[in-house]
Structures are given as C-alpha cells and as structure tokens.
Amino acid sequence: MSATTYDQLSSAERSRIEAMVKSQLDSMDTANRQIVQRTRESLAYYVANAIQATAAFLGYAIALPLAYAEMIVERFVDGFKEGWNAAFDEIRRTRNT
Amino acid sequence: MINDMLKKIFGDIRAENPSLSQEEFDKLQRAVEEQVKKEPPPRVAFIGEAGVGKSTTLNVLFNAGQEVSHFEACTQEEAAFDVEVAKGVIRIYDMPGLGESIEKREKHLETYKRVLENIDVALWILDAQYRAIESIQTYLSREIKAINSSIAERMVFVLNKVDLVHPADWHPLANVPSEEQKRNIEARINDVKKKIREAVPTWKGDVIGYSALRYYNLPQLFLAMLEAMPRGRRWVLTDRKALADFLEKVDERVRPLQSRPQNKTPEEQVTELLENMTEEQRAGLLKNNESVHSFFSRLMKNKGHKKE
Numbered sequence: 335m336s337a338t339t340y341d342q343l344s345s346a347e348r349s350r351i352e353a354m355v356k357s358q359l360d361s362m363d364t365a366n367r368q369i370v371q372r373t374r375e376s377l378a379y380y381v382a383n384a385i386q387a388t389a390a391f392l393g394y395a396i397a398l399p400l401a402y403a404e405m406i407v408e409r410f411v412d413g414f415k416e417g418w419n420a421a422f423d424e425i426r427r428t429r430n431t
Numbered sequence: 432m433i434n435d436m437l438k439k440i441f442g443d444i445r446a447e448n449p450s451l452s453q454e455e456f457d458k459l460q461r462a463v464e465e466q467v468k469k470e471p472p473p474r475v476a477f478i479g480e481a482g483v484g485k486s487t488t489l490n491v492l493f494n495a496g497q498e499v500s501h502f503e504a505c506t507q508e509e510a511a512f513d514v515e516v517a518k519g520v521i522r523i524y525d526m527p528g529l530g531e532s533i534e535k536r537e538k539h540l541e542t543y544k545r546v547l548e549n550i551d552v553a554l555w556i557l558d559a560q561y562r563a564i565e566s567i568q569t570y571l572s573r574e575i576k577a578i579n580s581s582i583a584e585r586m587v588f589v590l591n592k593v594d595l596v597h598p599a600d601w602h603p604l605a606n607v608p609s610e611e612q613k614r615n616i617e618a619r620i621n622d623v624k625k626k627i628r629e630a631v632p633t634w635k636g637d638v639i640g641y642s643a644l645r646y647y648n649l650p651q652l653f654l655a656m657l658e659a660m661p662r663g664r665r666w667v668l669t670d671r672k673a674l675a676d677f678l679e680k681v682d683e684r685v686r687p688l689q690s691r692p693q694n695k696t697p698e699e700q701v702t703e704l705l706e707n708m709t710e711e712q713r714a715g716l717l718k719n720n721e722s723v724h725s726f727f728s729r730l731m732k733n734k735g736h737k738k739e
Contacts, residue, residue, distance in 0.1 A: 381437070384467075388466075396451065399447050
C-alpha cells in the first residue's frame with residue numbers, strides 16, 4: 335500500500351489498522367511477561383540448587399526462602415516421575431522386541 | 432536481565448540467613464556466580480528441510496548477524512557448531528532432513544539418538560505453506576519414540592512463513608495477517624497439532640505460527656522454546672535472547688503513539704538510554720573510554736545500523 339493510499343484511508347480504517355497492531359503488541363507483551371517469569375523461576379531454581387550444594391560442600395547450613403525450597407522438592411518429585419516413566423518405557427520396549 | 436535477577440535472588444537468600452556471616456555468604460555467592468559464568472551455552476537443534484528458514488530464524492531470535500548467513504547444507508550427518516550471537520554463544524545442531532531414503536534411515540536414527548539426548552531444545556521448523564507432514568508424522572511415531580518418548584516433549588514444532596499462507600495478503604502497514612489468512616494459519620496449526628498428537632499421544636506442546644522475515648510472533652516462539660527446556664536451563668537461553676523488533680516492520684503511521692519516533696535530539700536519546708540502563712551497565716560504561724565506544728558500536732549493530 336503506497337503512502338498515497340494510506341492518506342486516502344478513512345479515519346475508521348486507520349483506527350482499525352492501529353487496533354490490529356495493538357492487538358499483536360498485546361499478545362507479544364503477554365508472551366514477554368511469561369518469558370521473564372519463566373526465566374526468573376529457572377534462575378531461582380538453579381541458584382537454590384547450586385547454593386545448597388555449595389553450602390553443604392563448605393560445611394555451612396543454609397536456609398532457602400520457602401518459594402525456592404518448594405522448587406527443589408518439585409525437582410525430586412519430577413525426577414521420580416521421570417525415572418518411573420523411563421523404567422516403563424524400557425519394559426515396553428523389551429516386550430516389543 | 433539475568434544479573435538483576437541474580438542480585439534479587441541472592442538478596443532473598445541473604446535475608447533468609449541473617450546468622451550467616453558476610454564473609455561466609457560472600458564466599459557462597461562468589462562460588463555460585465562462578466558456576467553461573469561457566470554454565471554451558473544453550474544447545475539448540477534446528478530440524479527442517481533446506482530453505483525452511485533455519486538460519487533466518489536463528490538470526491531473528493538471537494541476532495547472529497553475519498555469523499550465520501546460511502546453514503551448511505549437510506545431509507550426511509548433523510552439523511554442530513558454536514555460533515557467536517549478540518549476547519554470547521549458542522551451540523547449534525543443524526539436523527539432517529527427513530524422509531530422504533530408507534538406506535539413510537538407520538544413520539539418521541543414530542544421529543537423532545546421539546544429538547537429541549544431549550540438547551536443551553529442538554526446534555522443528557516446517558513451512559506453513561505446505562501440507563506434507565505425513566512423513567514427519569510417521570517418523571515421529573516410529574523413530575523418535577524408539578529413542579525416548581520424553582525427547583518428543585522437548586520438541587517445539589513451528590510453522591515459518593505464515594505471511595505466505597493463502598491468500599498471501601499479509602497486511603503491509605500493520606505487518607499482521609489478514610482475517611482470512613489468520614483463519615487459515617489457525618487451521619494449519621490445529622492440523623499439525625492433531626497429527627503430532629496422533630504420533631506422540633503424550634506430547635503436550637504447542638505449535639507456533641510465525642514469520643522470521645516479518646519478525647512476527649517471535650516472543651511467542653521464544654516462550655515455546657523456553658517451556659520445552661529443562662527448568663534449570665531456561666535462564667541460559669534467555670541470557671542470549673535478542674529478538675528482532677516487530678515494530679521495525681510496522682508502518683510508523685499505524686504504530687501506537689508512544690512507539691512512534693518522537694524526533695528527539697541525539698542528546699535526548701542518549702539521556703533516555705542512560706536513564707534506562709541498570710547500575711551495572713552504567714558502571715561498565717563509565718569504566719573507560721573504550722567501553723563507551725564498544726557499547727555504542729554494539730548498540731548500533733543490534734539496531735541494524737552500519738558501524739562508522
């Protein structure tokens with residue numbers, strides 16, 4: 335669409351196009367906020383694990399904020415589930431060969 | 432972003448441990464920061480036929496610039512290489528195409544087994560225009576499941592070139608699909624999702640439609656990659672994130688008011704830039720004159736301007 339064509343657009347049409355852009359930007363903003371949240375959670379999880387391991391190595395007792403401690407508990411639960419599923423995958427594969 | 436988050440996390444942990452001496456806590460913090468610095472770069476597999484847009488996608492997600500103008504076309508085995516992007520290094524695995532021949536199948540299966548078990552996320556790029564997903568579906572159901580069904584959960588299926596989906600009447604001013612295009616893109620996405628779930632019933636992921644060339648839906652694509660990654664590794668990918676700016680492809684006259692160029696003087700623009708920097712960035716910038724030059728050169732490069 336040329337500059338001339340844009341100038342010929344009605345104000346209603348211009349508003350409609352601006353709304354399309356805004357809608358896309360809103361969708362991107364939502365995704366960007368979730369990126370920040372996932373990143374924050376990921377880093378907290380990483381640091382919580384690292385600091386616990388390092389503290390244990392150095393002989394210090396360290397307490398984690400509740401939210402971080404909960405993430406580590408989840409890791410054990412997820413790890414257990416993953417191991418359980420992997421074991422059943424193996425059994426199924428052995429049966430099928 | 433990562434440094435600011437780290438500061439907050441250490442602050443939280445410090446507050447939870449008032450009885451720990453400052454020296455002891457500093458020792459812990461230094462050890463963890465060292466670990467953060469040494470964390471291996473993100474390992475991303477790009478899967479897709481030649482011409483589907485792998486190198487363009489890499490560029491618009493991480494600003495690889497001229498480092499990767501095109502992927503090495505390699506159908507024999509995977510090409511693995513470290514790419515220097517704007518914010519660090521990413522290890523890229525360019526995976527061989529699918530369905531080439533029955534003879535190559537065994538070799539490809541070995542390749543997939545070797546690579547997919549050691550990556551953080553696999554990006555399977557399809558051309559949104561073409562409907563031939565049947566061969567991929569067969570491959571998924573047989574071969575990938577034979578390796579490890581959890582690998583399929585680490586895959587992100589994406590449809591590039593949505594701007595070319597019928598009737599290919601992408602809005603030139605707004606840089607978004609027309610209404611009819613939007614409906615057809617949604618239909619394609621749902622079709623691909625259905626076929627993947629038929630192949631891998633435990634797959635819980637999403638299919639993202641985007642356009643690398645139009646910078647369209649890049650945050651949504653990046654988010655899908657993050658969600659498919661192991662939790663403790665997501666921050667490593669975000670540390671390299673440098674998404675191309677969607678608004679660059681939107682006509683200035685239809686951008687939201689606050690994002691339109693406001694004809695600021697160079698001094699006003701630099702002042703605004705300095706005000707929006709973190710303390711650490713400012714400290715780094717003021718360290719010496721060479722830092723100032725490097726900083727602005729890097730900034731200009733990221734914005735697509737030529738270096739002077």
